[in-house]
Amino acid sequence: MISLNIIICEDKQEYIKEVSRIVKLLFDNSDIKYSINTFNNYEETINYIESLDSYEDCLYILDIDLKQDKNGLLLGREIRDIDDYKGEMIYITAYIHQMSSVFKYKLRILDFLDKGYNMENDLKEALKTYLKIYRHRIENKALLFKVGTDVIMVKPSDIIWIETDKHKKKIIMHTTTEQISINLTLKEIQEKLTEEFIQIHRCIIVNKEHIKKIEYINEDLYVVLTGDIKEIISKRREKEVRACILQ
Known part of the structure; x- marks a missing residue:
């Protein structure tokens, strides 16, 4: 059965919990089977993504500032080298001024959300948009x-x-x-x-x-x-x- 793989990378545990809560709130009310995999650093995230066999059912929710040598934008770039743009990507960050860098890194993201302004509502709306895209894709490909x-x-x-x-x-x-x-x-x-x-x-x-x-x-x-x-x-x-x- 098709299962959506939601991958969260965020260095602060409180935000991992909050984003996971919002994701569960929305997807528990849908008929989509899903799993949530959370990470707080670059290396563990990449190692996990490299271990996957398929990326069409992946949704990445990423922070930009990971308090490491490599930030979330570089993480996004490496993910795109691995998944060949098959998954969807959402950024949630306090550094909203870095939005233009997303285009520089050619990441093709679904949304770019501000942690400091109405994050729960904005994330719910982004996830609803993703669900429409995902349903359309699987209904055209799935048995x-x-x-x-x-x-x-x-x-x-x-x-x-x-x-x-x-x-x-x-x-x-x-x-x-x-x-x-x-x-x-x-x-x-x-x-x-x-x-x-x-x-x-x-x-x-x-x-x-x-x-x-x-x-x-x-x-x-x-x-x-x-x-x-x-x-x-x-x-x-x-x-x-x-x-x-x-x-």
Whole structure:
């Protein structure tokens, strides 16, 4: 399931708590799944961001004055070198006169907020704007599935493989973060998928982007997926799977 990653970097603990409170207040009233990761220095923030696999679901909320050799503007510049402008960025600072520097560093930010003037209201408005942008983007890219009374959204790139549940008339979708059980047949879900997916067995579909290699185990051929998951390839699908590996 799609999950928004909110990354806060601020050197003062009281502001980390306040910004986190405002974020929770807004997002707890939305249907967006999210996590908050907070940091009070440049190095820890960059190390965390470099460890991520994807940046489209990242929202960075940054301070400019980090009381370090490298300030928040340099942090923003390095983030942009890493995420290639895929995430969104908000600055909250007491140094509002530095707004022009944002353009100098070519950061492409969503908003620039003054800590000393109506910060809570301004941050809420910025987050509401972000939610509109985020919803529009995921609704155009995500796959939507009904699970019980809920409708969930899943990015195709997050799906590693899909298999038939042999004991129930369901499929199990394995993503990078969780397993999702859905009341569909493999044929029905295949109609929703893009060309990035390939059926390797009568009860298994895999995401080509997550295929690391193919290998023999005894006399059977398997795909090795992200996370060292191994799934068997049927004899009749072998030629097609080999062809997609060579593309």
